[in-house]
Amino acid sequence: MSWKNRAGSESSSRRLVSKQLALFLCAGCFFAGMLFTDRVWTDVEDKGLPLQTGIKDEQIQLVADNCDPKIKDVTRDPKDIIREVSKTHNAVQTLDKTISNLEMELAAARALQDSILTGSPLSDDLVLPEPVKKRKYLMVVGINTAFSSRKRRDSVRATWMPQGEKLRKLEEEKGIIMRFVIGHGATSGGILDRAIEAEDRKHGDFLRLEHVEGYLELSAKTKTYFTTAVALWDADFYVKVDDDVHVNIGTLGATLAKHRSNPRVYIGCMKSGPVLAHKGVRYHEPEHWKFGEEGNKYFRHATGQLYAISKDLATYISINQNVLHKYVNEDVSLGSWFIGLDVEHIDDRRLCCGTPPDCEWKAQAGNICVASFDWSCSGICRSVDRIKEVHRRCGEGEDALWTASF
Numbered sequence: 001m002s003w004k005n006r007a008g009s010e011s012s013s014r015r016l017v018s019k020q021l022a023l024f025l026c027a028g029c030f031f032a033g034m035l036f037t038d039r040v041w042t043d044v045e046d047k048g049l050p051l052q053t054g055i056k057d058e059q060i061q062l063v064a065d066n067c068d069p070k071i072k073d074v075t076r077d078p079k080d081i082i083r084e085v086s087k088t089h090n091a092v093q094t095l096d097k098t099i100s101n102l103e104m105e106l107a108a109a110r111a112l113q114d115s116i117l118t119g120s121p122l123s124d125d126l127v128l129p130e131p132v133k134k135r136k137y138l139m140v141v142g143i144n145t146a147f148s149s150r151k152r153r154d155s156v157r158a159t160w161m162p163q164g165e166k167l168r169k170l171e172e173e174k175g176i177i178m179r180f181v182i183g184h185g186a187t188s189g190g191i192l193d194r195a196i197e198a199e200d201r202k203h204g205d206f207l208r209l210e211h212v213e214g215y216l217e218l219s220a221k222t223k224t225y226f227t228t229a230v231a232l233w234d235a236d237f238y239v240k241v242d243d244d245v246h247v248n249i250g251t252l253g254a255t256l257a258k259h260r261s262n263p264r265v266y267i268g269c270m271k272s273g274p275v276l277a278h279k280g281v282r283y284h285e286p287e288h289w290k291f292g293e294e295g296n297k298y299f300r301h302a303t304g305q306l307y308a309i310s311k312d313l314a315t316y317i318s319i320n321q322n323v324l325h326k327y328v329n330e331d332v333s334l335g336s337w338f339i340g341l342d343v344e345h346i347d348d349r350r351l352c353c354g355t356p357p358d359c360e361w362k363a364q365a366g367n368i369c370v371a372s373f374d375w376s377c378s379g380i381c382r383s384v385d386r387i388k389e390v391h392r393r394c395g396e397g398e399d400a401l402w403t404a405s406f
Helices: 003-046 078-118 150-157 165-173 193-205 213-232 249-257 311-320 330-337 358-364 383-394 400-405
Strands: 059-060 070-073 135-142 178-182 206-212 234-242 265-272 299-312 342-345
Touching: 135 213, 135 249, 150 193, 150 383, 165 400, 178 213, 178 249, 193 206, 193 311, 193 330, 206 213, 206 358, 213 234, 213 311, 213 330, 234 249, 234 311, 249 400, 299 330, 358 400
Parallel strands: 135 178, 135 234, 178 206, 265 342
Antiparallel strands: 059 070, 234 299, 265 299
């Protein structure tokens, strides 16, 4: 036999042995597996352990810490689910407000740091949050007034603005700050300033601004008011009201308290009046061309007699006061500062009721107005003479303020 035939024969023998070995190993593994499976199955049955072929949809086993490791029914009471969802929603809102506050404080700190590095300090009223936590208030009410409005201020003091010890009690018990807001005269320390200083010594109800008074400077005064107020008092809301408007303070507090969960809210009677391009008319807009063709209307904004903004928005004004544009009408200016921001506009018509009989009818129906004035006069017409009558017929009553819970 040749070498080639021998090699072929040996190769065939090896393949035959390999096939036999493979079959033997397979058979051995099969029998071993059967023996092992049978033994395990027997042990499980001997120990009385039930076999589960699936997991019931209605049951789960809790294995987390502090949980009862028992089978519990997943079926829940719908009321319990609603309560848990409500708690979760409230927690998310609280967290959102906390984050928003931290963001605004960080922005204020950065603005102050930048001003130090560039050598261009911001307003003296812009300060970092104090290490010691300040008292938290519900609202700061700034009553816009002028040097010539002494009689208006006295009429407000005689009606809806508490005086003396009651004013301090209002701050301590209700968390409400109320001040007449005024700047300085063109001549520092002049007769106008001295008159206000004497009035303040008597009543102690003024907030003086680093601002020169003037009718065409109301937008600048508004910026300075919010900047100063947010630096002095930590409040949920900052309110601006004119000194010829009647206000029910308790109703105002209850109205604003409903919006505490929203960190960026702008509340007032929203309007969108025409942009007046012709000179010589009241409320003429020198920059009318910015609003498009003649006859166009302004964007929606709160009427200037009374409006309120949340702390985040007041802080935003404080931080950005040097770059916020001022239109001739201060209510338009305020509305423009919030264009492009994530701000909720609240249109509440109770903030712009008419004088009697309008506000009186609403009060009798249980819908007490927050503020009352005459649209034709942009305030109460002849307010010095008429505000007491408005207060008598449309006021919420003194007890309503002191018994209110915010």
